[in-house]
Amino acid sequence: MDWLNAIIQGTLLGGLYALFAAGLSLIFGVMRLVNIAHGDLIVLAAYLALSVVTATGIGPLWALVIVVPAMAVIGYVLQRGILNRVMGEDILPPLLVTFGLAVIIQNALLLGYSADPQKLDAGWLETASVKIGPFALGLLPLLTFAVAVVVVWGLQWMFYHTALGRAFRATSDKQDIAQLMGLNRAHVFGLAMAIALAVTAIAGVLLGIRTSFDPSIGGSRLIFGFEAVIIGGLGNLWGTLAGGVILGVAQAVGAKIDPGLQILAGHIVFLAILAIRPRGFFPRIDG
Amino acid sequence: MPEFLNILNLDAHYGDFQALYGITLHVDPGEVIAIIGANGAGKSTLMRSVSGLMKDGAEAIRFQGQKIGALRADQVAARGIALVPEGRQLFPSLSVEENLILGGQLGRKGPWSLKRIYDLFPILEERRHQPSTSLSGGQQQMVAIGRALMANPDLVMMDEISLGLAPVIIKQIYEALPGIVGQGMAAIIVEQDISKALSVSRRVYCLQEGRVSLEGASNSVSREEISRAYFGV
Ligand SMILES: Nc1ncnc2c1ncn2[C@@H]1O[C@H](COP(=O)(O)OP(=O)(O)O)[C@@H](O)[C@H]1O
Ligand SMILES: [Mg+2]
Numbered sequence: 037m038d039w040l041n042a043i044i045q046g047t048l049l050g051g052l053y054a055l056f057a058a059g060l061s062l063i064f065g066v067m068r069l070v071n072i073a074h075g076d077l078i079v080l081a082a083y084l085a086l087s088v089v090t091a092t093g094i095g096p097l098w099a100l101v102i103v104v105p106a107m108a109v110i111g112y113v114l115q116r117g118i119l120n121r122v123m124g125e126d127i128l129p130p131l132l133v134t135f136g137l138a139v140i141i142q143n144a145l146l147l148g149y150s151a152d153p154q155k156l157d158a159g160w161l162e163t164a165s166v167k168i169g170p171f172a173l174g175l176l177p178l179l180t181f182a183v184a185v186v187v188v189w190g191l192q193w194m195f196y197h198t199a200l201g202r203a204f205r206a207t208s209d210k211q212d213i214a215q216l217m218g219l220n221r222a223h224v225f226g227l228a229m230a231i232a233l234a235v236t237a238i239a240g241v242l243l244g245i246r247t248s249f250d251p252s253i254g255g256s257r258l259i260f261g262f263e264a265v266i267i268g269g270l271g272n273l274w275g276t277l278a279g280g281v282i283l284g285v286a287q288a289v290g291a292k293i294d295p296g297l298q299i300l301a302g303h304i305v306f307l308a309i310l311a312i313r314p315r316g317f318f319p320r321i322d323g
Numbered sequence: 324m325p326e327f328l329n330i331l332n333l334d335a336h337y338g339d340f341q342a343l344y345g346i347t348l349h350v351d352p353g354e355v356i357a358i359i360g361a362n363g364a365g366k367s368t369l370m371r372s373v374s375g376l377m378k379d380g381a382e383a384i385r386f387q388g389q390k391i392g393a394l395r396a397d398q399v400a401a402r403g404i405a406l407v408p409e410g411r412q413l414f415p416s417l418s419v420e421e422n423l424i425l426g427g428q429l430g431r432k433g434p435w436s437l438k439r440i441y442d443l444f445p446i447l448e449e450r451r452h453q454p455s456t457s458l459s460g461g462q463q464q465m466v467a468i469g470r471a472l473m474a475n476p477d478l479v480m481m482d483e484i485s486l487g488l489a490p491v492i493i494k495q496i497y498e499a500l501p502g503i504v505g506q507g508m509a510a511i512i513v514e515q516d517i518s519k520a521l522s523v524s525r526r527v528y529c530l531q532e533g534r535v536s537l538e539g540a541s542n543s544v545s546r547e548e549i550s551r552a553y554f555g556v
Contacts, residue, residue, distance in 0.1 A: 199428065205416040206425050212376055213412045215396040216405075218429035218474070 039292065041171055046288025047281050048173070051181030052246065054280030055239035056261035058187055058273060059232035065271035066204045066228040067123065069130050073138040075258030077233060080141055081107050081240025082249050086154055096156035096241055104237040111233030115226040123225070138254065145251035156244035180242050187235055188277045194231075195273070204228060208271075256299075263306040269316030278317060282309070326388045327352045327509060328373070328478060333383040335365070335372050335533075342368040343379075344533045350478065355510045357520035357541060360530035361553055366513045367409050369530070370482050373511075374406045375399035387477070401429055405476035409483050409513075411467040413455040419466055420451040426470030433475025434506060440469040443499055461492035468496070472503065479504070480511040485519060497523065517549060531555050 056078060063069050071077075081103055088099040118137075122129040164175040195201035206214040207224045215221055243249065243257070260283060268279030283302050290301020309316070328350040335343035343365050350356050360366050371377045373384060375396035384392040391399055405426075413422050423440055441448035444465040450458055455466055464484055471479050485493040493516070500523050504510040514520035521527060521541045529537035529552035537544065537552030 202417065202421055202425055203428075206414045209414040209416050210412060212396070213408060213414070214425075216374060216376065216400055216408070217425050217470070218397045218400040219425075220395065220397045 037170060039289070042288045042292040043285050044171060044173065045177065046285035048177035048181045048284070049288060050264075050277075050281030050284030051177070051184035052239070052242060052280070053260050053264045053283050054184040054277040055180070055187060055235065055242065056257050057264035057268075057276045057280055058184075058191060059235045059239070060261045061265045061268075061271065061273055061276040062191060062232045062235070063228060064265070066208050067225050068127065068208075069119065069123065070127070070134070071232075072131060072134040072258065073141060073254075074134075074236070074261060075256070076138045076141040076145075076254030077107070077110075077236050078240040078243060078257050079145065079249055079251060079254045081233075081237040082156065082244035083145055083149055083154070083251075084237075085156055085241045085244060086149075089156060096158050096245055097161075099156075100238065100241055103241060104234050107233040107237035107240075108230040111229035111231075111236075112226040114233075115229035116222055119229070120222045120225055138258075142251050142254060149251065151250055151252070153248040153250045154244070155248045156241065158245045162245060176242075176245060180246070183238060183242065184277060184280070187238065188273050191231070191235070192273050200227065260302070263302065266316055267306060267309050269319035272316075272318045275316060275318030325352060326385065327354075329385045330373070330380070331383055331385075333369070333372060333380040335368050335377055335379040337368075342533050343372065346383075346530075346533075346535055348528050348535065348538070350509050350511060352477075353507050353509050354526070355504050355512065355524045357524035357527040358511060358513045358530060359515070359517050359520050359527060359549070359553070360536075362515070363532075364530040365533040366530055367482055368533075370406055370408075370480050370511075370513060373399075373480065374404060400474060400476075401431075403431065403475075403477035405471035405474040405479050407467050407471045407479070407481040407484060409486065411460075411463045413463055413466055413470075415454065415456045417455060418452050419447055419455050419458065422455045422466050423447075423469050423473050427473030427475070429474055431475040435472045435475050437473070440472060443502065444469060461488050461496070464488060464492075464496060468499075468503075476508065478509045478511070480513070482513045483515060484512075485514065485516050493519065517553075529553060 060071060060074050063071055084106060085096050085099040085103045088102050089096050118133060119130055122133050161176055165172045166175060195204060203219050203224050207219060207221060211221050264279035264283050265276050267282050268275030283306065286305035287298045287302040291298035330346055330348050333343055333346040334341060346369060358366050372380050375394050375398065380392040382390065382392060386402060386404065391402060417425065423437055446462055447465055447469060450462065455463065458466065468484065484496060497519055512520055512524055524541045527539060527541045527544060528535055529549065531552060537548060
């Protein structure tokens with residue numbers, strides 16, 4: 037029973053990892069950009085929410101009303117102002133730029149908020165739980181998982197049923213030809229980054245409610261996100277959700293064996309899957 | 324005659340390699356011209372330059388009285404120039420219909436709509452929900468042509484639309500051409516198939532190693548003139 041409980045808790049945790057990963061997956065799918073700063077952008081979103089909460093006194097989930105659009109704007113400006121200038125045949129320059137960006141964000145957060153751990157206080161939501169059979173499931177993990185499913189479903193729907201999604205797919209297929217059809221690549225990329233960082237904002241707030249955070253934790257969130265994306269298969273959002281769940285379950289089961297094993301178990305499962313299925317479980321069929 | 328497409332002394336480069344040397348040509352409103360020339364003569368490079376995919380001719384290319392040489396490809400498209408690129412270049416992640424819709428997403432007004440494209444190529448309506456790359460070569464070419472027409476361009480450029488297709492398919496596509504360009508839309512037809520090119524055009528240009536080697540009325544250029552311009556012998 038304890039094991040089953042660990043698997044269920046791990047699955048719910050996987051929702052958070054899927055939220056870390058969805059933005060990465062989207063950006064890689066549309067523009068083949070690997071964003072090293074992704075984890076630090078998640079942390080930035082958590083701090084933005086903290087500032088909003090402190091300034092207005094509203095709850096952290098309500099702060100999403102401000103943080104989501106703010107992160108989207110940051111994403112669009114970041115893409116058009118900086119990243120588009122270095123994107124091209126060579127994937128190394130944008131990689132280096134996002135690495136530099138990660139360092140800048142971390143140091144800016146240190147300056148602005150110090151290295152003290154912070155937390156977003158969601159009151160009763162953090163301790164509430166629902167009893168399902170013999171299991172007590174935290175309301176917050178349940179909510180997080182539900183949000184992850186809705187976000188992935190929403191992104192998937194946007195991708196396959198809207199004009200914007202069509203533009204994303206066309207640009208991902210053939211940038212030059214998409215431009216011939218009147219799609220300005222720079223703008224399309226900007227919109228993709230805006231949506232990715234809007235998702236990041238949700239991930240950051242849920243992270244900040246779940247655990248305490250400080251400016252240095254972005255790196256490991258990036259790794260979890262990457263692992264979820266790669267386990268699931270590059271460029272496939274439902275795969276990314278599955279990848280997050282697999283990672284979460286691996287960690288929870290590892291922690292059950294020995295609390296010190298939690299993170300390591302996740303990495304080991306990731307490496308094992310990478311060895312057996314280098315393209316992940318659900319890679320994009322074309323391309 | 325009002326100005327339409329005017330190219331004056333266009334050069335184009337790939338890195339250090341110069342692909343076009345001082346190209347001068349023009350298209351009048353509603354006119355169909357052909358561009359012929361051997362493999363590697365520079366025909367596709369010329370198409371890429373006009374459509375904004377290559378940034379060489381900032382001063383050299385004028386369309387409807389305005390310099391368009393420095394514009395991005397999406398801005399050129401918005402002014403009314405559409406390209407059917409060599410090798411079709413459909414979007415594999417998009418269905419047939421999505422490819423067509425994407426071609427029309429600038430929303431320019433004109434006679435072409437999904438319905439008109441399906442009237443012209445009924446097979447595409449049957450296949451509308453299939454991935455574009457699951458179609459035969461000829462059907463894919465129809466999608467590529469339809470996608471360009473959906474933009475309701477004032478000038479459509481078709482780069483070797485017969486390349487790699489069976490003669491019977493080529494015939495079918497060329498029979499559709501008068502119905503496409505006969506409505507005021509100007510066209511540049513790039514072909515290696517000289518007789519096809521001459522049969523649909525009013526004037527013809529021949530390129531040879533990046534230069535215009537012949538220019539004339541399609542119904543009066545002689546076979547010898549063409550083979551001299553083509554092969555340089
Ligand atoms: N991407 C490229 N990089 C370098 N050289 C190219 C490229 N594309 C074409 N070329 C060269 O430019 C010249 C003209 O090519 P192209 O315009 O494709 O000719 P055509 O369409 O008439 O067959 C050729 O010598 C070709 O090798
Ligand atoms: Mg060519």
